[in-house]
Amino acid sequence: MAAQNRKAWFQCVNEACKARYELDEIVYECNKCSSLLEVVHDTAALKSEHSPGAWLKLFERRWKSTEYPYGSGIWGKKEWILPDIDNEHIVSLYEGDSNLCFVKRYGEALGVPNLYLKMCGNSHTGSFKDLGMTVLVSQVNSMIKKGAKIKAVACASTGDTSAALSAYCAVAGIPSIVLLPKGKISLAQLVQPISNGSIVLSLETDFDGCMKVVQQISKRPEFYLANSMNSLRVEGQKSISIEIVQQMDWEVPDFVVIPGGNLGNVSALGKGFDMLIEMGLIKKKPRIVLAQAEKANPLYQSYLKGYKEFEPIQAGKTLASAIQIGNPVSVNKAIKVLKSYDGIVEQASENELAHACAEADSFGFFTCPHTGVALAALKKLIAKGVIGKQHKVVVISTAHGLKFSDFKVKYHEKALENVESLLANPPATLPPDVDAILELLDKKVK
Ligand SMILES: *Cc1c(COP(=O)(O)O)cnc(C)c1O
Numbered sequence: 001m002a003a004q005n006r007k008a009w010f011q012c013v014n015e016a017c018k019a020r021y022e023l024d025e026i027v028y029e030c031n032k033c034s035s036l037l038e039v040v041h042d043t044a045a046l047k048s049e050h051s052p053g054a055w056l057k058l059f060e061r062r063w064k065s066t067e068y069p070y071g072s073g074i075w076g077k078k079e080w081i082l083p084d085i086d087n088e089h090i091v092s093l094y095e096g097d098s099n100l101c102f103v104k105r106y107g108e109a110l111g112v113p114n115l116y117l118k119m120c121g122n123s124h125t126g127s128f129k130d131l132g133m134t135v136l137v138s139q140v141n142s143m144i145k146k147g148a149k150i151k152a153v154a155c156a157s158t159g160d161t162s163a164a165l166s167a168y169c170a171v172a173g174i175p176s177i178v179l180l181p182k183g184k185i186s187l188a189q190l191v192q193p194i195s196n197g198s199i200v201l202s203l204e205t206d207f208d209g210c211m212k213v214v215q216q217i218s219k220r221p222e223f224y225l226a227n228s229m230n231s232l233r234v235e236g237q238k239s240i241s242i243e244i245v246q247q248m249d250w251e252v253p254d255f256v257v258i259p260g261g262n263l264g265n266v267s268a269l270g271k272g273f274d275m276l277i278e279m280g281l282i283k284k285k286p287r288i289v290l291a292q293a294e295k296a297n298p299l300y301q302s303y304l305k306g307y308k309e310f311e312p313i314q315a316g317k318t319l320a321s322a323i324q325i326g327n328p329v330s331v332n333k334a335i336k337v338l339k340s341y342d343g344i345v346e347q348a349s350e351n352e353l354a355h356a357c358a359e360a361d362s363f364g365f366f367t368c369p370h371t372g373v374a375l376a377a378l379k380k381l382i383a384k385g386v387i388g389k390q391h392k393v394v395v396i397s398t399a400h401g402l403k404f405s406d407f408k409v410k411y412h413e414k415a416l417e418n419v420e421s422l423l424a425n426p427p428a429t430l431p432p433d434v435d436a437i438l439e440l441l442d443k444k445v446k
């Protein structure tokens with residue numbers, strides 16, 4: 001097969017099939033058995049190229065450098081992600097390299113003094129979706145440059161995927177089409193693809209409904225599918241784990257807590273650690289905690305039954321709109337990762353996620369509701385005694401809170417349904433009268 005002289009290829013995840021496809025082929029699932037594909041690397045070739053120590057040094061040398069495209073958190077690890085692409089075809093906005101914040105005072109308050117937040121929302125379009133989208137759009141750009149008849153790239157989205165797709169496509173000059181569930185994403189998320197010139201379709205359905213439509217549309221080869229069932233995205237997102245380990249001076253945390261909806265990101269997290277282990281850069285495995293909103297918790301329900309069965313559900317409305325998904329595409333990959341990483345699945349109610357956000361914000365953050373789901377899950381595991389002060393814990397913060405300022409405003413106005421707003425901090429409205437102001441300050445400042 002032609003894929004054999006490549007350093008990376010698509011491979012069917014079904015152990016009994018393992019069919020291979022070229023990365024230049026337009027294929028999203030296995031033609032033989034309809035399973036998902038994953039990008040597989042020729043790790044033997046990678047190992048003979050450099051020792052573990054030499055890879056580590058190479059990654060450190062490129063970290064945040066100005067040498068395009070290697071200063072990007074993704075492309076600094078190019079050989080492990082998309083080795084065969086021509087640098088000329090890469091569409092990078094210096095994504096990745098996001099800070100891993102050591103949050104001492106907040107961690108101490110929670111009872112986990114070794115707490116870190118991986119700030120994936122500090123990125124071009126404000127969420128971790130940039131990590132996968134630079135890889136997908138670069139690959140599409142490369143295919144177009146080599147003559148593929150792709151006219152546009154399409155995705156269904158709960159908001160952030162469409163923002164990332166439209167930005168990267170606009171940078172490359174490739175048309176993009178985004179399908180959004182009408183009224184179920186934040187205003188900031190809606191205006192991002194509008195501003196970047198995407199064809200924006202607001203459909204009267206939920207995310208799962210949009211997903212079905214985009215899968216039909218992308219049966220036409222000129223519309224390339226950008227959802228995370230396309231494993232190029234997962235390949236870029238895999239850099240999260242490599243970055244975390246690098247930022248901890250090549251030490252592995254004890255726990256990584258991550259929110260999940262379509263479950264591409266947790267699959268990517270596991271794939272990154274798998275590769276670090278395979279390549280000999282780490283030995284230890286962290287435990288992975290996947291956090292779901294109670295309103296959209298199909299994996300949590302499956303976890304309670306030891307993953308013996310998985311039932312898609314109709315997702316209920318949740319403030320964590322980017323994970324309001326009842327039928328996650330990457331569920332099998334995610335379960336495999338969770339089993340391999342001694343995984344735990346937790347859930348958070350609307351009140352718990354909103355409170356966790358407000359609490360983190362009071363320590364100087366500006367967390368999105370999905371990060372709130374992860375933080376609420378962390379708090380539950382601390383309360384259960386599973387996670388404690390002896391552990392190094394990383395929470396993946398998936399988006400910037402500024403994308404969800406409506407949620408924040410309503411929290412502090414005590415206007416959210418089923419949320420207590422115990423930490424509401426509304427502004428005081430008063431005349432510009434110094435005496436009145438000082439009187440108020442004397443009450444407030446202790
Ligand atoms: C996409 C997204 C998620 C969920 O990631 P999945 O890969 O769908 O599990 C979580 N938080 C934010 C902010 C997102 O945009």
Ligand SMILES: [Zn+2]
Nearest residue numbers: 012017030033
């Ligand atoms: Zn197959």
